Amino acid sequence: MPETKVADKNTPYWWEAAPVKPLPEQPLVRTLDVAIVGAGYAGLAAGLTLARAGRSVAAFDAMSPGEGASSRNGGITSGTIRHDQATLTRRFGEDKALAIEAEGKVAREFLYDFLATEGIACDFRPVGIFKGAIGFRQYDAMARGAETLARKLKIESYAVPHREQRGFIGTDFYRGGAVRMDIGGLHPGKFHAELLRVALASDLTVHAHTPVTAIERNVGGFRVTTAAGTVQARQVLVCTNGYTDGAAPYLRRRMVPVRSRIIATEELSADTMSRLMPRQMMMSEGRQLGFYYRPSPDGRRILFGGRDSSRVGDPVAPTLRLRNGLVELFPELEKTRLTHSWFGNVAMNRDMLPRIFEKDGVVYATGFCGSGVVWAPWIGTRAAHKLMGHTEQADTAFDFRPPAAVPLYRGNPWFMPAVIKGYGLQDRIAWWRAKR
C-alpha cells in the first residue's frame, strides 16, 4: 500500500525562491590547469579563487550545480566541529582545541566578509544561535563552554538559565542553554546561486550534468574522464563530500554519506512566531541526534531538521520523526501542516573533522560533517591556494593527514541505521541520567 503523504512536497523549501537549474552546455576545454570535481560551495569557492588568479579551471558536476547539499541545508552559519569543546580538548589538548574554534571564527568572518564584498543577496542575518540543554548538568557544561568562548576568543556568548529560556525559545523542554552571537542564518539556495553567479562572472567554467568517471595520473598531471569527454589537467581537486561516488574511490572509503532531513511548516501567524521564536535565532540542542531548526528568512515558518536513518527511496518515517520532535517542543503545532520535507547527504568521517588532504597528487576538500555553510567555502578557498603553492593563504589547521578508512566500507553504508540507533540509545541514557 502506498504510504500516506505527510508533507505537500518532497523538494527543498529553498528551491521555491532559488530553484536549482541546469546550466547551458559549455564546450569542453581539453587542457586545464585545474579540474574540479563537484560544484557545491567548496568546488565553486575553489574555482572562483583559481579563476581570479588566472588559472584555466573547470568544475564538473554530476547534477545541476547546487543540487547536492549546498542548496538543501539549514543555512545555519555554524562553522563548528561536531565534538564539543570538552571532547576536542580531551582528544587534541587545549591549544589545538582552541585553534580549531579560533579557525571557525576566522572562517565565519571570511564568509561574512565575502557576502558583503561580493554583494551576495542571500538573506543573511547575524541573529545568533541558542543551543538547548537536555539536563541541568549539560547546562552547566554549556555555561562553562560559553564562558571560555567569550574569554579566550572574544565571541559574544553567554548562558541562558532555564528561568530565562522563554525569552529565547517558546518551550520549557530544555533545561536552559547557551547563546553565541557569531552564528546566523542565510538562505542556502540563494547563497549557492549567488556564488555560482560570481564564479561564472570570474570565468570559472562549470559543466552541469557532467559526471567525472575516472581520474588517472599521467606524465602531464591527470587524465580526467567525464561524461562529455576526456580532459588533461595539471591538477585535480575533489569536492564531492556527501555525494562522493566511484570516481573518487579513495575518498569513498573514508567518507560516509548520511542523510539529513528538514521539514517546513506552513506559514504561522506572527503571534505564534514571536511566541515560539521571539528573537528569530537559529536553534540547536545538546542531544547526539539533536534537532537543528530556525525561522524561514521571512520569519513566517519553522524549518526543522535532524538525522534521517533511511538509505533508499523517500519513506515517510523520517518526516514523522521530525514532526514528532517539533510537536514535542511546541505542542501547539500538532495540527500544523507541513509544506515541504526533503533530505540531502552530509559526509561523516571517523574523526568528524573537515580537512584538506592530498593523496597521489589529487587534493581533496571535504569532511564538513553537516557544517559546510562556513567550512566548505573556507576549506575550498584554502585548497585553491594550496594548489597554487600560496603557502601563507593556504594555511589552515585542517590541512593534515587523510581521514582513516572506515573498516569494511566500500561505499554502501549498510551500518548507518545501526549507528544512528546507537546514538539514539546514548541519547536515551543521557536523558535518563539528566534526572530532569
Ligand SMILES: Cc1cc2nc3c(=O)[nH]c(=O)nc-3n(C[C@H](O)[C@H](O)[C@H](O)COP(=O)(O)OP(=O)(O)OC[C@H]3O[C@@H](n4cnc5c(N)ncnc54)[C@H](O)[C@@H]3O)c2cc1C
Ligand atoms: C539537510 C541538510 C542540512 C544541513 N544543514 C546545515 C546547516 O544548517 N549549516 C551548515 O553549515 N551545514 C549544513 N549542512 C551541510 C552543508 O550543506 C554541506 O556541508 C555543504 O553544502 C557541503 O558543500 P560541498 O560543496 O562540499 O558539497 P555538495 O554541495 O554536496 O556538492 C558536492 C557535489 O559533488 C558532485 N559530485 C559527486 N560526485 C561527482 C562526480 N563523480 N562527478 C561530478 N560531480 C560529482 C555532486 O553532484 C554534488 O553537487 C546540511 C546538509 C544537509 C543535507
